[in-house]
Amino acid sequence: MTYKSDYLQTLQRRGYIHQITDAEGVDARASKPGLMAYIGFDLTGPSLHVGHLMSIMMLRRLQQHGGKPIALMGGGTTRIGDPSGKDTQRQLLDNDTIAANKASIRRVFERFLTFGDGPNDAMMLDNADWLLDLNYVEFLRDYGRHFSVNRMLTMDSVRLRLDREQPLSFLEFNYMVLQSYDFVELNRRYGCVMQMGGSDQWGNITMGVDLGRRVAGAELYGLTTPLITNADGSKMGKTAAGAVWLNADMLADWDYWQFWRNVDDRDVGKFLRLFTDMPDDEIARLEGLEGAEINDAKIVLANAATTLCRGAHAAEAAEATARATFAEGGAGEALPHVSVPFPIALVDALTATGLAASKGEARRKLGENAVRLDGEPVSDPNHLISGPARLSLGRKRHALLVK
RNA sequence: GGAGGGGUGGCCGAGCGGUCAAUGGCAGCAGACUGUAAAUCUGCCGGGUUUUCCCUACGUUGGUUCAAAUCCAACCCCCUCCA
Numbered sequence: 001m002t003y004k005s006d007y008l009q010t011l012q013r014r015g016y017i018h019q020i021t022d023a024e025g026v027d028a029r030a031s032k033p034g035l036m037a038y039i040g041f042d043l044t045g046p047s048l049h050v051g052h053l054m055s056i057m058m059l060r061r062l063q064q065h066g067g068k069p070i071a072l073m074g075g076g077t078t079r080i081g082d083p084s085g086k087d088t089q090r091q092l093l094d095n096d097t098i099a100a101n102k103a104s105i106r107r108v109f110e111r112f113l114t115f116g117d118g119p120n121d122a123m124m125l126d127n128a129d130w131l132l133d134l135n136y137v138e139f140l141r142d143y144g145r146h147f148s149v150n151r152m153l154t155m156d157s158v159r160l161r162l163d164r165e166q167p168l169s170f171l172e173f174n175y176m177v178l179q180s181y182d183f184v185e186l187n188r189r190y191g192c193v194m195q196m197g198g199s200d201q202w203g204n205i206t207m208g209v210d211l212g213r214r215v216a217g218a219e220l221y222g223l224t225t226p227l228i229t230n231a232d233g234s235k236m237g238k239t240a241a242g243a244v245w246l247n248a249d250m251l252a253d254w255d256y257w258q259f260w261r262n263v264d265d266r267d268v269g270k271f272l273r274l275f276t277d278m279p280d281d282e283i284a285r286l287e288g289l290e291g292a293e294i295n296d297a298k299i300v301l302a303n304a305a306t307t308l309c310r311g312a313h314a315a316e317a318a319e320a321t322a323r324a325t326f327a328e329g330g331a332g333e334a335l336p337h338v339s340v341p342f343p344i345a346l347v348d349a350l351t352a353t354g355l356a357a358s359k360g361e362a363r364r365k366l367g368e369n370a371v372r373l374d375g376e377p378v379s380d381p382n383h384l385i386s387g388p389a390r391l392s393l394g395r396k397r398h399a400l401l402v403k
Numbered sequence: 404g405g406a407g408g409g410g411u412g413g414c415c416g417a418g419c420g421g422u423c424a425a426u427g428g429c430a431g432c433a434g435a436c437u438g439u440a441a442a443u444c445u446g447c448c449g450g451g452u453u454u455u456c457c458c459u460a461c462g463u464u465g466g467u468u469c470a471a472a473u474c475c476a477a478c479c480c481c482c483u484c485c486a
Binding site for chain 2: 231232234258261262263264265266268291292293294295298322325326356357358359360361363364365367368369370381382393394395396397
């Protein structure tokens with residue numbers, strides 16, 4: 001459909017919209033300033049990853065269009081565990097771990113959102129603030145009666161588990177109840193009227209919308225984003241090394257930049273639209289580049305995405321290093337520095353830098369002529385390296401050996 | 404509760420007394436080709452050891468045997484059908 005509000009127009013044009021509970025209603029609301037919307041984030045790990053970037057960018061877009069975004073930390077719900085998309089109960093996290101994860105995760109939001117008390121400032125809240133002190137019996141009387149178990153059983157998150165005859169504990173069964181209550185509580189406390197999230201959250205979101213109408217007569221909205229896949233069909237954001245973490249202490253700036261630099265040709269335009277603030281016409285131009293020239297677009301993407309998440313300095317350093325390493329065959333400061341005792345045998349240097357997982361693998365790679373020292377092919381496992389040098393495995397993986 | 408079937412390397416999935424570190428596929432890594440892309444082809448793909456040697460591994464624990472992922476027993480878990 002065609003939207004009137006700048007916000008939804010942008011979301012649609014940029015590819016963020018999967019489903020909306022009431023598109024006209026959201027459009028009307030978004031046409032006025034101050035639309036308040038939230039997205040919840042689980043605190044199951046010490047950092048968010050690229051898979052969460054869609055959600056974060058949704059909040060950023062909202063702020064850019066005059067709305068007030070809320071990043072909701074799931075300090076309470078993480079103690080329950082969202083059963084969506086999982087076959088088994090997740091290991092329950094203890095409170096200290098959740099608190100540590102929250103402290104670690106919250107910093108990344110400051111790069112994407114401007115926090116404060118103004119009508120257009122972002123807020124960070126924690127549902128532990130209202131979930132932990134709930135009185136069980138009162139809660140059941142006030143809210144539990146609005147939940148139909150019949151309906152809950154039809155929710156994907158529940159039904160899929162039951163259909164596969166996988167166990168679903170009562171604890172997990174309650175997750176959607178608490179998430180629904182979050183929405184109502186955010187509406188009551190702050191006037192928040194919209195919840196956004198990934199497409200897997202649709203069921204949880206619509207239950208919140210319904211609950212709000214039933215207990216408070218509130219008109220609430222929900223909007224989900226599509227699952228982003230790579231052009232080859234794989235899930236976006238996974239690499240051999242694991243998740244692409246947003247936190248700098250979990251993944252080096254260099255590797256973060258490289259992740260974006262190496263996306264599939266066919267994904268460049270899509271990713272520029274979703275994960276950068278690049279204007280549409282510029283993206284269209286970059287997308288139109290042919291053949292090897294598309295590398296320029298990837299560099300733009302890598303710089304923009306890295307600048308957003310890690311800062312302009314990190315992006316510049318990574319680009320300079322990439323130029324020095326790949327275009328000039330030298331080395332750049334952003335390459336990983338690995339401290340080793342000189343002299344060191346080639347095999348040991350390969351394992352010390354992590355370029356090879358074991359000595360056996362190191363020997364194999366040497367046999368495959370995949371290893372270079374300062375750009376020169378080497379093959380003798382026992383070759384002694386006497387001082388600082390650049391060690392490379394293949395074309396892409398490099399490390400600087402330092403004292 | 405009864406009757407069957409099954410648990411194998413990151414995943415899927417063969418093997419069913421020695422020649423099994425275990426066919427094959429996927430994923431991954433490297434090489435060629437390129438553009439730090441895709442596709443394709445080739446090689447590698449538990450660990451150690453300069454290498455037909457050792458260690459670890461086929462749900463768990465014991466046992467039989469010169470020898471077990473393969474046979475036996477007990478236990479744990481999963482699936483299907485019946486009640």
